[in-house]
Amino acid sequence: MEMTDPAAERFAQSMLAELPLVEAPESVWRGIEARLDAGERPRPAPVFRWPRWAFAIAAIFAIVAAIFWRASQRGWIDTGHSSQTIAIGQIGTVTIAPGTRLRVVADRPEEHRLALQHGEIHARITAPPRLFFVDTASGTAIDLGCEYTLTADDRGAGELHVTRGWVAFVWQGRESLTPAGAMVRTRPVSGPGIPYFEDASSELKRAVDGRLDVNAALGAARPRDTLTLWHLLQRVSDTDRAPVYDRIATLAPLPASIDREKVLRLDPEALKLLKEELAWTW
Amino acid sequence: MTNHPVQVTTEILAACRTGDRDAFRSLYDTYKDRVYSIALYFFHGDRAAAGDASQQVFLKLLTQIGQFRGDAEFSTWLYRMVVNTCVDMTRRRKRTTDLSDTLPAPARQHEEIEQRQVVDAVQAAVAELPEKFRIAVLLRHFDDLSYEEMAAILNCSAGTVASRLSRGHRMLAVRLKKFQERWK
Numbered sequence: 001m002e003m004t005d006p007a008a009e010r011f012a013q014s015m016l017a018e019l020p021l022v023e024a025p026e027s028v029w030r031g032i033e034a035r036l037d038a039g040e041r042p043r044p045a046p047v048f049r050w051p052r053w054a055f056a057i058a059a060i061f062a063i064v065a066a067i068f069w070r071a072s073q074r075g076w077i078d079t080g081h082s083s084q085t086i087a088i089g090q091i092g093t094v095t096i097a098p099g100t101r102l103r104v105v106a107d108r109p110e111e112h113r114l115a116l117q118h119g120e121i122h123a124r125i126t127a128p129p130r131l132f133f134v135d136t137a138s139g140t141a142i143d144l145g146c147e148y149t150l151t152a153d154d155r156g157a158g159e160l161h162v163t164r165g166w167v168a169f170v171w172q173g174r175e176s177l178t179p180a181g182a183m184v185r186t187r188p189v190s191g192p193g194i195p196y197f198e199d200a201s202s203e204l205k206r207a208v209d210g211r212l213d214v215n216a217a218l219g220a221a222r223p224r225d226t227l228t229l230w231h232l233l234q235r236v237s238d239t240d241r242a243p244v245y246d247r248i249a250t251l252a253p254l255p256a257s258i259d260r261e262k263v264l265r266l267d268p269e270a271l272k273l274l275k276e277e278l279a280w281t282w
Numbered sequence: 283m284t285n286h287p288v289q290v291t292t293e294i295l296a297a298c299r300t301g302d303r304d305a306f307r308s309l310y311d312t313y314k315d316r317v318y319s320i321a322l323y324f325f326h327g328d329r330a331a332a333g334d335a336s337q338q339v340f341l342k343l344l345t346q347i348g349q350f351r352g353d354a355e356f357s358t359w360l361y362r363m364v365v366n367t368c369v370d371m372t373r374r375r376k377r378t379t380d381l382s383d384t385l386p387a388p389a390r391q392h393e394e395i396e397q398r399q400v401v402d403a404v405q406a407a408v409a410e411l412p413e414k415f416r417i418a419v420l421l422r423h424f425d426d427l428s429y430e431e432m433a434a435i436l437n438c439s440a441g442t443v444a445s446r447l448s449r450g451h452r453m454l455a456v457r458l459k460k461f462q463e464r465w466k
Contacts, residue, residue, distance in 0.1 A: 008455035009448060015458050016423050018400050019408070024318035024336055025329075029310065031337045036303065036344075091349070126349055257445055276438045280414040 060087070076103045079119070088112045091127035096120075105135065120151045129166075138186040139171030146180070156188035161198070177275075179282045182227060185209060194235060196228045197282075204228060214240045218247045226252050226278040234266060241266075252278055290356050298347050310340055313357075317364055320420045324368045326409040331371065338367050357425065361435045365417055372413065400461065407457035415450035422447055 077084065078101050085095045086104075089112055096102060100119025106112060113133040114121070125132050125143045132143035137156025141148070146165025152158035160169055161183045169176045169184060171191025176184045184195035194208040204225060207216035214236055221229055229248050233241055241264050248254075254277060262270035290309055297305030317339050322332035342363050350359055408416060414436075421427055421435065429440040436443060 005448070005452060009451040011462065012451035012454035012458065015400075015404050015454065015461060016408075016419065018397075019323065019404050019423065020319075020401065021315050021424065022319045022322050024314040025333065028314065028318065028333045028336045028340075029307070031333070032310070032340050035337070035341055036306075126346055255445065255449065257441075273439075273442065276442050280412075 076101055076117075088123075088125065088132055091131060092123065092125035094124075095122040097122070116150065116152050118152055118154045120149065122149045123147065125165075136186065138188050139169050139174075139191045142168040142170060144168055148178075152186070156186065158186045160184050160186065160192075176231060179227065179279070182282070194228055194231045197224055200225055200228065208232070212236075214244065218243060221247060221251060223251045224281055227282045230271075230275055230278055233263065234271070238264075248274075248278070252281065295347065295350065295356065298344065306344055309343075313360060314340075316424045317360070320364055320417075320424050321368055323405060323408050323420055324416060325371075327405055335364075335367050335371055338371075339363050342367070355431060357427075358431050358434050361421060361425070361427070362437075365421075365435055368417065369413065403458060403461065404454075407454050410457060411450055411453055415446050415453060418443060418446040419450040419454070 077086075077096065079096050079098050081098050083095055083097050085093050087093055089107065089109060091112065094114065097120035100121065101117040102119065102121065103115045103117070104113075105115050110131065111133070112131060113135065115135045117137075121134065123132065123134070123143065124147045125145065127143070127145065129144040130142055134141040134150055136150070136152040136158060137154070138152070138158065139156075141150055141160060144166035146162060146167050148160060148162040148164075148167050150158065150160050160167060160178055162178045162180050164180050166180070167178050169178065169186060169192040171186075174191045176192035176195050178184050178195040181199070182195050182197045185193045187193065196205055196208060200222070201220045203220035204217055207213040207220060208228060212235070214232065217228065217232060226248050229244055229251075233244050233248075236244060245260060245263055249260075254274070258274055258277060259267075259270050263274055290312060294305050294309055298309055314336065318332055318336045321335035321339075322329065325331035325335070339360070343360060350356065408419065411419065418432065418436065421432055427435070429443045432443045433440045436446075
């Protein structure tokens with residue numbers, strides 16, 4: 001006889017109770033100790049026990065302070081022929097590639113903001129989301145706890161490649177959410193394009209990068225490419241939206257809690273729920 | 283699971299930030315079994331993967347502890363690292379589990395064998411759950427977290443947490459149906 005849902009849940013919980021807590025073997029701690037002995041330490045460390053570290057950190061701060069002083073004096077950082085690395089408060093670093101021009105717009109605990117005029121930066125940020133921003137002529141990259149490379153030319157055309165975490169790229173209400181392993185192109189006037197995974201097929205990339213070809217995108221999409229289709233939902237006409245949703249539902253069976261009609265109406269809450277369901281595979 | 287970990291004090295966290303090895307060991311001892319167990323069952327009983335994940339979590343924790351803001355629960359912050367580490371490792375590694383290094387350990391007595399069978403069946407059923415349900419079920423089981431805490435850890439809404447737990451439990455019930463009589 002079939003159990004009712006509450007009974008099934010109670011039964012599952014009682015079976016889970018059989019699953020014992022397993023003691024971590026001592027080898028785990030030995031491995032950690034070995035790494036600690038090899039030099040891994042908390043950062044930033046307010047108390048320095050090792051003079052060499054203290055010296056190195058003091059030297060880095062001096063360089064960073066000099067860069068910021070120069071930036072504040074002249075407004076802009078031009079890297080010329082060499083790259084530079086600057087600290088972003090205590091939340092990370094940005095490596096600025098040669099030939100890059102950028103400006104520090106804000107450097108406060110609640111907001112760190114750069115303006116990239118042209119060139120390339122590589123950001124490594126470890127902080128709660130939405131503390132680090134990079135403005136370009138085609139929109140703003142908003143860190144959601146991540147590592148990424150952003151390029152831009154003077155007109156604002158560029159690319160965002162994310163290697164860890166998530167980055168939101170926004171322009172006049174249009175937002176592209178790009179997770180690790182994915183990229184998005186940005187264009188002046190139209191802002192961020194539709195993101196896709198770097199390992200997506202060339203057909204899919206062509207279908208969303210150039211003149212939008214919805215049918216080609218739907219045909220080339222894999223389950224992981226629901227990232228692209230989720231964005232596509234919000235960029236196509238009302239008539240094209242239903243086929244996009246149906247393709248998503250084929251690639252990733254959706255729970256009953258996802259309301260198709262609300263998604264098709266672009267209800268923000270329904271889109272968010274859909275994203276949460278799909279994002280697990282992104 | 284009902285036994286809650288000892289509260290990690292601000293003094294221990296402050297000492298960890300200065301690199302105090304004893305303080306870190308104390309923090310490690312508080313959470314090590316929970317972190318290891320979640321990773322172990324997440325990785326289908328693969329002890330090597332669980333050990334690897336646990337090491338990564340605690341080393342990440344130590345190197346990033348300076349960025350921990352006291353405005354979040356420490357356990358929420360820690361479990362978020364556990365989830366991210368498990369998911370990242372799953373993406374990186376191919377599923378080549380060495381059977382010689384997985385649970386179960388041998389049991390000899392009849393009762394032990396029977397009990398072992400139940401544990402193995404539950405473990406296998408958990409391992410078959412899709413990732414997002416598996417991690418939700420394990421977090422809830424090993425540290426009775428609230429839906430709100432789990433939502434913060436899993437970066438989703440409390441409603442989604444409730445839905446994942448409910449669906450995960452129902453999937454487990456189907457997979458463990460043969461033990462239904464014994465349960466009654």
